[in-house]
Amino acid sequence: MTLPVIVTRAEPGNAATVARARNLGLDVRAVPLFAAHALGWQAPDPGDFDALLLTSAQALRLSGPELERLAALPAYAVGSATAAAAEAAGLTVAMTGSGDAQSLVDAMASSGKTPRILWLCGRERTAFDARGVALVPLPVYAVDPVDPPSDWEALTAAPAILLTHSARGAARIAELVGPDRGHLSLVAISGAAAAAAGEGWATVTVTERPDDAAMVTAAHHLCQKVQK
Structure with missing residues (x-):
């Protein structure tokens, strides 16, 4: 069986x-x-941030041409699939977290700095503790049932x-x-x-x-x- x-x-x-x-x-x-689809969005000034947080490969697949404006920022990715999608999109992956988003943010916060992080995320997302870092969520896609x-x-x-x-x-x-x-x-x-x-x-x-x-x-x- x-x-x-x-x-x-x-x-x-x-x-x-x-x-x-x-x-x-x-x-x-x-x-x-579920079915995923892109949302309309505009990339902020990359000079306002120190890093990108990526918690899903969907954010890379559905982000569109605006992502190019953020290519200079180091990317912190949750999981190997997200990291691979980030590299395929032309981003430089600074760290690949082997746990969840919370553990990756913990590692970023423990660096001794207070990074300004832009989180390319879904419209619906799981909340977690930013550990004092400046974390700005920016929805670039949605996943609907x-x-x-x-x-x-x-x-x-x-x-x-x-x-x-x-x-x-x-x-x-x-x-x-x-x-x-x-x-x-x-x-x-x-x-x-x-x-x-x-x-x-x-x-x-x-x-x-x-x-x-x-x-x-x-x-x-x-x-x-x-x-x-």
């Missing part, structure tokens, strides 16, 4: 996760519950593994699944995502690193346990 792995993140990340899972031989289903496919109830009625790449995504999964979830396993990209999903799951796995590769690896391990 093998469990289907349900990928719920927005495109284009969904396709990348599905491809990675298929390379490991997993029975993977693409079920995006979309209706689940017609086979959603059938997919989640049987044992399966659901991947959640954000706290907001975890909350939506939990809402759609409902309280009858003891047969479903969850792989969460962070502790915050796991907490947003609530309780009652068969298992909840929080990855050691906040990246897609770690999530797919965790799903693979769960499938191997079921097969034994």
